[in-house]
Amino acid sequence: MDLKIKTPRSDEYSEYAEKVRTEARSRAGERGELVRHEVGARMFDLMEEYFPEEHAERRRQELVRAFGAGIAVGFLGREILRYTRR
Known part of the structure; x- marks a missing residue:
């Protein structure tokens, strides 16, 4: 300056x-x-x-949520593709 x-x-x-x-x-x-x-x-x-047990449980819950979100996004993506191809 x-x-x-x-x-x-x-x-x-x-x-x-x-x-x-x-x-x-x-x-x-x-x-x-x-x-x-x-x-x-x-x-x-x-x-x-x-708190190793609580940490492991929280980690499992996060992984389950992420997996569920991935399935939902995949399903929605597939349906959108089907709809656009009509």
Whole structure:
């Protein structure tokens, strides 16, 4: 960034200050996302470590849901193809 600022109340100062604020917000948002991701990953690790049965059950439930969604999408896709070929 260019630091050719005449006075603290000038337009250049206001533009520079706004750029700094925008960049700071962006960096804080990126760091926040990273922290939330790391905390979430660690929580899953702890759940698996301290509650293996519950973790395995939750994993099975997620797999069953994903399988069911796959079947539903496949069925709907097949029916849409049949309908469009008429």
